[in-house]
Amino acid sequence: MSEFEPTIVAFFCNWCTYTAADLAGTSRLSYPHNIRIIRIMCTGMVDPQYIIKAFLEGADGVLVSGCRPGDCHYINGNYKARRRIKLLREILPQFGFDQQRLRLTWIGASDGVHLSEIMRAFTAQIKALGPSQTKLKMVI
Amino acid sequence: MTITAKIDLREQNPLEALQQFFAGILKLEDIAAILVPQRLPTKNTVMPTLVTDASFLGCVDPLAPAFPMNAARIASRLTRKPMGGKAAAVLRPCEIRAFIELVKLKQARREDILLISVDCLGAFQNREYSKFAGQNGTESTLRFYKNVMGGNINEMEGAEFAVACKACEYPVSENADIQIGLYGMKTGESILVKSQTEAGDHILKQLNLPETNEPSARQAAINALISQRTGYRDDMFAKTREASDSLDKMTAYFSNCVNCYNCRVACPVCYCRECVFVTDVFNHDPYQYLQWATRKGIIKMPTDTLFYHITRLAHMSTACVGCGQCSNACPNDIPLAELFRTIAHKTQKIFEYEAGRSLDEKPPLSEFREDEFKEIVGID
Structure with missing residues (x-):
């Protein structure tokens, strides 16, 4: 059987992490193809329902990544995101989702190298965790 | 300053005493209306009513084990903009807690409302309640009151209390302007009235009720009830998680x-x-x-x-x-x-x-x- 290739949904903020991903690209750095990037204006706009939907639709991992503290284009969206992620990391495990499947990172616009390292590390972690239970089963 | 007063019951009937107390509040100049659960004459059910004329308080029944809706929603509708007068609202402790959440969420205003809470005796699910109340609702409420005060807080005459009530550790509201106490008082003899805020003080002062001290048995009774409920709650948490x-x-x-x-x-x-x-x-x-x-x-x-x-x-x-x-x-x-x-x-x-x-x-x-x-x- 071929190796398990996880599906990872990544919400990247326009101003920092997405720019870092651009930089990684122009710098010819590679990162695993498992990651599907969704570009958003700010991590502060990631409603918990987006993350829940991703998991219920079969995502093996979700990564939310925004600006470093103090760098948020909208002043404090990243701090608000941190509270929401904290909330979800409390709710989801109750239903059998491993906490490790949902991660928050802060990656600055100039951190292309850091970004590709994070993506590699996260993909490896999710591979080790194995497929999410929603992948094949009927979800009501 | 907190005012603590006692109302003696006639013929062991707390509903009549509450009715008179609410009528007294409604007659005060600064209270334009009162939101209070009443037994509807058309059907044997209890719903929140907004009353401006004290002669329409005849069916007041905040003790009935009926909880058809969380009246915090109604209180929010009445206060989200100025109403043109101050209203008093008789709510259960959980309704007051929900109302406070709504104020914080900018869906209601605390300014024009006087919150009155009666110690909560718990309630049945809607379906259970109509079976329990039968034809004579008022009489069933008085039976219920005596039953709960006698320590029976899970089941009565085959009707089970709602799980939320059995697991509720807030039978008494700390945030009401005026608290009406039942627990720890002599069943069928008297109820306690206590102001917890300045607004509450202001109202009780005008009513000139005979002042008293809170009986020490009250806090003990409340604590015992809370620990019993917390036990049930933790058990419920474990079962639900599983x-x-x-x-x-x-x-x-x-x-x-x-x-x-x-x-x-x-x-x-x-x-x-x-x-x-x-x-x-x-x-x-x-x-x-x-x-x-x-x-x-x-x-x-x-x-x-x-x-x-x-x-x-x-x-x-x-x-x-x-x-x-x-x-x-x-x-x-x-x-x-x-x-x-x-x-x-x-x-x-x-x-x-x-x-x-x-x-x-x-x-x-x-x-x-x-x-x-x-x-x-x-x-x-």
């Missing part, structure tokens, strides 16, 4: 859900004018269903059931007061209150928050601190 700790079990838990959204409508703190689940976002095109079904070979219809409930947990669990109206509203008897309280207990704890505790604490998701939860950032 029943929902995997995707399969969750699927089973919600398999009866038909997406009627009654739980959301009944929820006092679910305040959005338009819930995302009824917007066009969820008005899927027919081909979308076919695509979903094709991917896994089968999908359950209607779709988005679990999605709805988990999203609702994420959106409102930090404001959940555990009133149990979600369970009351469910047409298919899904034990919603159990699950929502279990999760809400956890989510409120991580933010050191308690829904309805204080007006000074901001809702957890509307604020942040710079140096918190550092451990969840990053990949390690």
Whole structure:
């Protein structure tokens, strides 16, 4: 059987992490193809329902990544995101989702190298965790 | 200064005493109306009524084990803009806690309302209540009062108390302007009236009730009740966690859900004018269903059931007061209150928050601190 290739949904903020991903690209750095990037204006706009939907639709991992503290284009969206992620990391495990499947990172616009390292590390972690239970089963 | 007074009961009837007390408040110049649960003459049921004329207070019944809705919603409707006068509202402790959440969420105003709470005796589910009340509702309420005061707080005449009530550790409201005490008072002899704020003081002063001291038995009775309820609650948490700790079990838990959204409508703190689940976002095109079904070979219809409930947990669990109206509203008897309280207990704890505790604490998701939860950032 071929190796398990996880599906990872990544919400990247326009101003920092997405720019870092651009930089990684122009710098010819590679990162695993498992990651599907969704570009958003700010991590502060990631409603918990987006993350829940991703998991219920079969995502093996979700990564939310925004600006470093103090760098948020909208002043404090990243701090608000941190509270929401904290909330979800409390709710989801109750239903059998491993906490490790949902991660928050802060990656600055100039951190292309850091970004590709994070993506590699996260993909490896999710591979080790194995497929999410929603992948094949009927979800009501 | 706190005013503590006692009202003696005639013929062991607390309802008559409450009726007179409320009439006294309504006659005061600064109170224009009173929101109070009354037995409706047309049918043997208890609903909130807004009364401006004291002669219409004849069917006051805040002690009935009927809890058809969380009246915090009504109080919010009455106070979201100036009403043109001050209203008094007789609410259960969980209704007051929900009202406080709504004030913080900018859905209600605390200024023009005098909150009065009667010690909560608990309630039945709607269906149970109509069976229990039978033809003579008032008489059944008096029976119920004596029963609960006698220490029977789980079941009566074959009707079981609502799970939310059995697990409720807030039988007495700390946030009401005026608290009406039953616990720790001599059953059928007297009730306690106590002001807890300046507004409450101001009202009680004008009523000139005979002052007294709070009997020491009262706090002891309340503590005993709370510890009994907390025991039940923790037991319920453990059972609910066990029943929902995997995707399969969750699927089973919600398999009866038909997406009627009654739980959301009944929820006092679910305040959005338009819930995302009824917007066009969820008005899927027919081909979308076919695509979903094709991917896994089968999908359950209607779709988005679990999605709805988990999203609702994420959106409102930090404001959940555990009133149990979600369970009351469910047409298919899904034990919603159990699950929502279990999760809400956890989510409120991580933010050191308690829904309805204080007006000074901001809702957890509307604020942040710079140096918190550092451990969840990053990949390690």
